[in-house]
Amino acid sequence: MSPTRRIVYAAVATALAGGAFFACRTAPATTLVGNDAAIKVYVPPGSYDEFYSFMSGGFSGQVSVYGLPSGRLLKVIPVFSQNPENGYGYSEETKAMLQTTFGPVPWDDSHHPEMSMTDGVPDGRWLFINANNTPRVARIDLTRFETDEILQIPNAAGGHASPFTTPDSKYIVSATRFSVPIPNRDVPIDSYKQNFRGTLSFITADQPGKMDIAFQILMPGYNYDLGHAGKGPSDGWFFFTSYNSEEANTKLEENASKNDKDYVAAVNYRKAEECVAAGKAKTFPSEYDHNYVDPSSGIAKVETMHSVKLLNPMDCDGVVYYLPTPKSPHGVDIDPTGEYIVAGGKLATVIPVHSFTKLKKAIADKAFEKVVDGIPVLKYEAVIAGEVQKPGLGPLHTEFDGKGYAYTSMFISSEVVKWKLGTWEVVDRIPTYYSIGHLMIPGGDSKKPWGKYLVAMNKITKDRYLPTGPEMFQSAQLIDISGDKMKLLLDFPTIGEPHYAQAIPASLIRDKQLKFRNLAQNGNPDVTRSESDGGITRKGKRVDVRMIAIRSHFAPDNIEGVQLGDTVYFHVTNIEQDWDILHGFAILGANTSELILQPGETRTLQWIPTRVGIYPFYCTDFCSALHQEMQGYLRVSPAGSTVALTANVSKKAQQQLSEPAKAR
Amino acid sequence: MSRASRVLLLLASALLALMLAAPLWRIQLIAPQYPEGLGMKISANTVRGQREHDLDNINELNHYIGMKRIEPESIPELHIIPYAIAALAAAAVLVALIGRRELLSVWLGAFATVAVIGLIDFWHWEYDYGHHLDLEHAIIKVPGMSYQPPLIGSKQLLNFTAVSVPDVGGVLAGVAFLLGVAALVLAYRSEPRPVADWSEPQ
Numbered sequence: 110m111s112p113t114r115r116i117v118y119a120a121v122a123t124a125l126a127g128g129a130f131f132a133c134r135t136a137p138a139t140t141l142v143g144n145d146a147a148i149k150v151y152v153p154p155g156s157y158d159e160f161y162s163f164m165s166g167g168f169s170g171q172v173s174v175y176g177l178p179s180g181r182l183l184k185v186i187p188v189f190s191q192n193p194e195n196g197y198g199y200s201e202e203t204k205a206m207l208q209t210t211f212g213p214v215p216w217d218d219s220h221h222p223e224m225s226m227t228d229g230v231p232d233g234r235w236l237f238i239n240a241n242n243t244p245r246v247a248r249i250d251l252t253r254f255e256t257d258e259i260l261q262i263p264n265a266a267g268g269h270a271s272p273f274t275t276p277d278s279k280y281i282v283s284a285t286r287f288s289v290p291i292p293n294r295d296v297p298i299d300s301y302k303q304n305f306r307g308t309l310s311f312i313t314a315d316q317p318g319k320m321d322i323a324f325q326i327l328m329p330g331y332n333y334d335l336g337h338a339g340k341g342p343s344d345g346w347f348f349f350t351s352y353n354s355e356e357a358n359t360k361l362e363e364n365a366s367k368n369d370k371d372y373v374a375a376v377n378y379r380k381a382e383e384c385v386a387a388g389k390a391k392t393f394p395s396e397y398d399h400n401y402v403d404p405s406s407g408i409a410k411v412e413t414m415h416s417v418k419l420l421n422p423m424d425c426d427g428v429v430y431y432l433p434t435p436k437s438p439h440g441v442d443i444d445p446t447g448e449y450i451v452a453g454g455k456l457a458t459v460i461p462v463h464s465f466t467k468l469k470k471a472i473a474d475k476a477f478e479k480v481v482d483g484i485p486v487l488k489y490e491a492v493i494a495g496e497v498q499k500p501g502l503g504p505l506h507t508e509f510d511g512k513g514y515a516y517t518s519m520f521i522s523s524e525v526v527k528w529k530l531g532t533w534e535v536v537d538r539i540p541t542y543y544s545i546g547h548l549m550i551p552g553g554d555s556k557k558p559w560g561k562y563l564v565a566m567n568k569i570t571k572d573r574y575l576p577t578g579p580e581m582f583q584s585a586q587l588i589d590i591s592g593d594k595m596k597l598l599l600d601f602p603t604i605g606e607p608h609y610a611q612a613i614p615a616s617l618i619r620d621k622q623l624k625f626r627n628l629a630q631n632g633n634p635d636v637t638r639s640e641s642d643g644g645i646t647r648k649g650k651r652v653d654v655r656m657i658a659i660r661s662h663f664a665p666d667n668i669e670g671v672q673l674g675d676t677v678y679f680h681v682t683n684i685e686q687d688w689d690i691l692h693g694f695a696i697l698g699a700n701t702s703e704l705i706l707q708p709g710e711t712r713t714l715q716w717i718p719t720r721v722g723i724y725p726f727y728c729t730d731f732c733s734a735l736h737q738e739m740q741g742y743l744r745v746s747p748a749g750s751t752v753a754l755t756a757n758v759s760k761k762a763q764q765q766l767s768e769p770a771k772a773r
Numbered sequence: 774m775s776r777a778s779r780v781l782l783l784l785a786s787a788l789l790a791l792m793l794a795a796p797l798w799r800i801q802l803i804a805p806q807y808p809e810g811l812g813m814k815i816s817a818n819t820v821r822g823q824r825e826h827d828l829d830n831i832n833e834l835n836h837y838i839g840m841k842r843i844e845p846e847s848i849p850e851l852h853i854i855p856y857a858i859a860a861l862a863a864a865a866v867l868v869a870l871i872g873r874r875e876l877l878s879v880w881l882g883a884f885a886t887v888a889v890i891g892l893i894d895f896w897h898w899e900y901d902y903g904h905h906l907d908l909e910h911a912i913i914k915v916p917g918m919s920y921q922p923p924l925i926g927s928k929q930l931l932n933f934t935a936v937s938v939p940d941v942g943g944v945l946a947g948v949a950f951l952l953g954v955a956a957l958v959l960a961y962r963s964e965p966r967p968v969a970d971w972s973e974p975q
Binding site for chain 2: 362363366456458502503521522523524540541542543544569571572
């Protein structure tokens with residue numbers, strides 16, 4: 110080959126090499142799924158999951174229940190949002206659950222499920238969850254997976270730091286994410302520093318149907334973000350994070366990120382109890398609703414309360430201390446021993462861990478940096494136990510495995526970081542997909558974690574599942590934490606936007622499940638106990654239809670004499686007494702939802718006909734071979750029509766119609 | 774100058790012309806929550822996102838650390854670079870037509886100078902964006918941290934791995950330069966003595 114040619118070839122080869130350069134791409138992230146992942150998450154047909162996991166439904170306002178380790182969705186429990194799927198919040202029996210002093214609020218943003226506890230260990234009696242938008246807390250009964258009680262929180266906006274539970278479930282709490290004027294009134298927004306305050310509410314929770322606000326503590330106008338109760342040595346204390354110690358009222362993104370440290374509020378709630386008992390709290394006029402299901406009738410009732418006990422820390426020495434904590438702390442989590450208080454500073458470059466022993470000593474030594482509105486600020490150096498160095502970016506929440514390790518979610522660097530309590534060294538890290546918010550270990554915030562699995566609840570889904578348009582389910586990952594190294598086991602989509610979650614061994618809940626309601630104990634005043642008991646009555650413009658549902662018919666099923674201008678109430682009782690035989694009820698043109706009727710249960714649908722004609726109704730829950738035959742007709746006549754009020758089938762109905770004086 | 778030299782030079786000129794249409798450099802930002810990728814491409818006359826809204830999204834992210842917005846209109850060099858490249862391409866054609874190897878040397882020297890100045894200027898802008906942060910308004914402030922992406926190679930900037938590499942245009946420039954060097958080598962090999970006329974021995 111001539112030298113000329115050689116050089117020309119070399120030049121061409123260079124050009125080709127340049128092209129090849131572009132073929133190089135970033136190598137895909139190595140897969141972290143172990144070979145045995147499939148076996149570890151496989152629950153054979155007919156077998157059960159090891160754990161129930163309760164995840165907040167986020168902006169769905171509900172609670173979702175997943176089995177672990179399979180990641181199977183078992184149920185969505187309606188809580189703060191109307192649920193047309195079963196009529197919750199639509200039926201006459203459940204409407205009151207969503208009542209507030211603002212009127213009916215049919216939606217909310219549910220954030221943090223918390224299990225009831227006995228001696229600091231989840232006991233599977235109840236699940237509590239908060240509503241963030243219109244501050245409320247709810248109790249869910251775990252023998253029925255139903256919401257039984259909702260309490261509104263007055264003098265509050267943004268019930269975010271809620272409903273964390275004391276080790277004995279005596280109290281759950283709710284602290285204000287948004288400070289507001291207390292009492293709320295018409296003031297200029299830029300009078301924030303002067304007029305806006307936060308509150309920490311302690312709610313008695315250990316008596317079903319009797320949740321109430323024991324007392325509220327009036328706090329400086331910061332944003333109270335999350336909380337956790339102390340336990341063991343720190344039992345009797347509650348810890349809340351706060352940010353916006355700058356007290357900014359605009360552009361918080363920037364203006365509330367200026368201070369190097371904000372605060373964890375350490376609240377001695379036993380001290381607060383003493384002060385309240387000693388009459389140091391003001392009786393403060395405050396309207397709020399307490400909604401609960403009356404256990405005998407099954408009907409939700411609203412009770413409006415008129416005042417709370419409001420305690421100012423100035424009037425109760427030693428009730429609250431502030432622990433300086435770096436950079437807008439989010440989560441505050443107490444380790445199983447109750448000694449360490451871990452805070453996740455959203456913008457911090459370390460994870461600070463405070464010591465309860467040092468906290469007590471700092472209080473005794475009066476190691477105060479300053480006093481804010483009667484609240485002593487302890488010196489950082491006097492309370493800090495250690496800092497986890499270089500943990501990652503954006504620490505948010507920490508859970509514990511009960512074996513001496515802590516696991517912190519890192520939003521910005523999208524990972525879970527495992528570190529050792531006491532030495533504060535990072536021992537392992539695993540990526541999450543993508544941008545993890547909360548994380549959960551069964552019992553991971555209690556005295557006795559079941560440290561086998563960790564669930565990462567992520568804020569961003571992107572490419573994890575088959576795409577479903579711009580809106581997708583959220584993404585969760587199940588991680589095996591039984592060994593030294595964390596191992597990714599499973600990816601599963603979750604509804605709404607799960608914030609926190611709780612999980613406990615299935616055995617603590619499974620065997621207590623109600624299979625159907627006892628018809629004999631149905632105390633609904635409009636119950637129909639047998640086929641012959643159904644009926645129809647008129648009182649002015651109100652028509653009440655009482656009917657039964659049983660495979661495969663309604664009785665009565667032909668109804669006449671309803672007139673335009675009437676309001677009709679269908680009181681439907683499912684008189685089945687068999688496991689999982691549910692019926693539904695829906696009628697043409699109804700402006701509400703259907704009803705779903707559990708065996709032995711009565712539910713009422715309000716219906717206002719808008720035009721004359723014939724209206725079919727039918728069973729919506731496939732109940733039997735002749736489910737399609739389970740239907741009926743209602744005739745609507747013009748106002749003033751002479752069509753007689755009749756409901757066939759029922760002898761009692763005929764009897765009632767012949768004795769109009771006895772009609773309701 | 775041999776015909777081979779002239780052809781290589783014309784080829785180099787063509788590549789330089791193509792450079793105007795192709796991005797010169799790209800900076801990719803790799804982070805777990807961007808599985809689809811995020812990056813920007815720097816062309817002779819503008820800066821664009823790797824995909825349609827990437828530049829806006831990068832600017833959005835940068836506001837957390839107080840970096841000023843990357844706005845192509847505010848970078849005056851982007852008005853000059855296209856002319857510099859066009860001039861080099863035109864000069865290459867002229868040198869090929871004239872066929873004097875001294876001119877070829879001068880052209881190569883000019884090319885190298887433009888390239889070096891360009892790279893220094895690029896580095897300078899990266900330094901400026903990465904260091905001159907608005908700490909008054911920055912939300913994430915990591916003591917001692919600056920956010921200058923590398924000129925070439927990769928660097929961890931908080932949760933992003935920033936990878937900076939020549940793009941098509943940059944590689945075309947490199948190849949054009951090498952073609953120029955090859956043309957020069959050939960010119961000196963095939964013609965030990967300079968010739969005054971245009972005729973060439975067969």
